[in-house]
Amino acid sequence: MAPIGTLWGPSRQAQTKIICSVAALNGLELEQPEWKSSDKPAGYTSAFSYGKIPAFEGSDGFKLIEGATIARYLCGLGTKVNLLGSDAKEIAQVDQWIHFSEQEIGVPWYNIVSVIYGLPSAGPFNRETHDKQTERLVRALTYVETYLGTRPSGYLVSDSLTLADLFLAGGIYGSCVTALGAAERAKYPAIFAHYAKQFWGTEQFTDVAITEPRSLP
Known part of the structure; x- marks a missing residue:
């Protein structure tokens, strides 16, 4: 092809x-x-x-x-798999989780990275901003962890993978490069069982959460 x-x-x-x-x-x-x-x-x-x-x-x-x-x-x-949901309710749920993953996980994770590395959008390192964004990320992860605990399939919407699951995994991947070390990840077993379904690996994950200012690599 x-x-x-x-x-x-x-x-x-x-x-x-x-x-x-x-x-x-x-x-x-x-x-x-x-x-x-x-x-x-x-x-x-x-x-x-x-x-x-x-x-x-x-x-x-x-x-x-x-x-x-x-x-x-x-x-x-594509025609091999349906990743968008099989009816109006599932389609709406897929969209819901895509937006949640981007806004409630992706945004605070990006803000944490911006503060740590002093990106132009954030300016010099600010502890209060870092901590507030970390609190926002933890709140979102706690919500997702509880929700996934109610899902026998381990997926967000249906009994199989949807685009919602990929976007959640994307937010988790990004967060683990900087904001979530091994100690933090251990608090969310359902989330990381879900992440493991994506086969993206953990090679880029940080062992210890980065909480102090750094220079860009």
């Missing part, structure tokens, strides 16, 4: 992993040029002037940005 298009973005990025998982589950092939933040490929910069990643350009020239939008689009192209 010929590639359906090109996906631009670093392979380590959570949203890129989600999109690649959707493609793999549906037997769709994607071109993935090597990504270097300091030297973006010419094909990307000419096609996506706003500069957001991940970005998708179909073989027919169709272009999309925003990770969730690209993932949903690829779900619609």
Whole structure:
């Protein structure tokens, strides 16, 4: 099968992993040029002037940005698995968990990273901001942990994998690179049993939560 298009973005990025998982589950092939933040490929910069990643350009020239939008689009192209829900209620629940994972897990995790590494959006390290965002992340994780404990299947919506599960795993992956060390992860057995279903590995996870300012690697 010929590639359906090109996906631009670093392979380590959570949203890129989600999109690649959707493609793999549906037997769709994607071109993935090597990504270097300091030297973006010419094909990307000419096609996506706003500069957001991940970005998708179909073989027919169709272009999309925003990770969730690209993932949903690829779900619609595939026929091997249904990742979007089988009825109106499941479809709504999938969307609910996608937004929850992005806003209640992804946003505080990103804010923690921004504070730790002094990104322009955060400015100098601020302990109060770091602690508030950590509290927000813990609140979300505690909610998800309790909810997954009621799910015999171990999945968020149905008895099998949906896009909601991939987005939750993406938020967990990102959080574990910086904010959740081994001690923190041990508090959420249901969440990490769920994460293990994605086969993304834990090689990038930090052993100890990073809570002090760092320089960018």
